[in-house]
Amino acid sequence: MKSAVIVFPAANCDRDAATALEQMTGKKTQMVWHQDSELPDVDLVVLPGGFSYGDYLRCGAMASQSKIMGAIKQHAEKGGAVLAVCNGFQIATEAGLLPGALMRNAGLKFVCKPVALKVEETQSAFTRKYNQGQTVTFPVAHGEGNYYADDATLDRLEGEGRVMFRYQNNPNGSARDIAGILSEKRNVLGMMPHPERVVDPLTGGIDGRAMFQGLIETLS
Amino acid sequence: MKARVFVTLKNGVLDPQGKAIGHALNGLGFASVGDVRQGKVIDLELAESDAGNAKVALKEMCEKLLANTVIEKYEIELKS
Numbered sequence: 001m002k003s004a005v006i007v008f009p010a011a012n013c014d015r016d017a018a019t020a021l022e023q024m025t026g027k028k029t030q031m032v033w034h035q036d037s038e039l040p041d042v043d044l045v046v047l048p049g050g051f052s053y054g055d056y057l058r059c060g061a062m063a064s065q066s067k068i069m070g071a072i073k074q075h076a077e078k079g080g081a082v083l084a085v086c087n088g089f090q091i092a093t094e095a096g097l098l099p100g101a102l103m104r105n106a107g108l109k110f111v112c113k114p115v116a117l118k119v120e121e122t123q124s125a126f127t128r129k130y131n132q133g134q135t136v137t138f139p140v141a142h143g144e145g146n147y148y149a150d151d152a153t154l155d156r157l158e159g160e161g162r163v164m165f166r167y168q169n170n171p172n173g174s175a176r177d178i179a180g181i182l183s184e185k186r187n188v189l190g191m192m193p194h195p196e197r198v199v200d201p202l203t204g205g206i207d208g209r210a211m212f213q214g215l216i217e218t219l220s
Numbered sequence: 221m222k223a224r225v226f227v228t229l230k231n232g233v234l235d236p237q238g239k240a241i242g243h244a245l246n247g248l249g250f251a252s253v254g255d256v257r258q259g260k261v262i263d264l265e266l267a268e269s270d271a272g273n274a275k276v277a278l279k280e281m282c283e284k285l286l287a288n289t290v291i292e293k294y295e296i297e298l299k300s
């Protein structure tokens with residue numbers, strides 16, 4: 001599996017993502033600057049976590065207008081995989097790759113801790129190596145992770161099996177405890193928790209490994 | 221031409237910051253304060269003299285960047 005991580009100014013999880021990908025794939029990950037207009041030939045694009053553009057205007061709003069986003073939209077339209085984590089999830093919703101929006105945490109506090117998630121759906125390259133209903137623990141670190149969409153959109157996401165992860169103890173007020181959702185074509189995953197931070201026991205767990213294994217199996 | 225854009229959360233979208241402000245005002249003794257909603261004001265200078273053109277451009281700016289219409293609504297005010 002060939003992968004690329006997009007580098008935005010003030011992103012801070014781009015190298016975590018690259019380290020996780022390189023550890024799991026054994027291959028070099030390409031770092032792509034946000035002002036580039038073309039993607040290299042890759043199977044997976046990662047929109048990493050961080051605070052792109054200092055969260056000016058709204059989290060992810062400025063990054064969603066970056067030059068590289070045109071190429072990412074084309075990649076996604078052609079069925080290419082995109083993993084959008086944390087700020088990446090915010091960018092993906094702002095760019096229209098995923099429905100809904102991420103708002104200020106209901107408790108108004110930045111939440112930084114490991115959280116237990118329930119794997120809701122295994123019908124995707126991202127989750128096929130998990131068991132349905134399995135509990136996994138991923139860290140969250142965000143101030144704006146409160147997922148919002150209107151009821152019709154939420155019903156549709158649930159009806160189409162596109163709610164992939166739910167919080168077991170909702171840390172941010174997200175609608176229907178949603179932690180991660182999939183695009184209509186099932187090739188773009190957006191989630192607030194960080195799978196890339198749990199691939200090495202050194203950093204506290206390995207529950208994220210199965211996500212990368214699923215992607216590698218599907219996309220290689 | 222100068223313009224002012226107001227961006228606020230849509231009705232029905234929970235505004236935890238507004239709520240916290242309301243609680244703080246109540247705590248300061250302003251007992252009459254009920255619901256509080258917080259928003260943004262954006263002032264722009266435009267190299268445009270036609271109000272109609274300015275409004276069209278500003279609407280596009282709001283839709284594309286200034287507001288996230290999933291959760292926010294906007295109002296445009298022109299000042300000559």
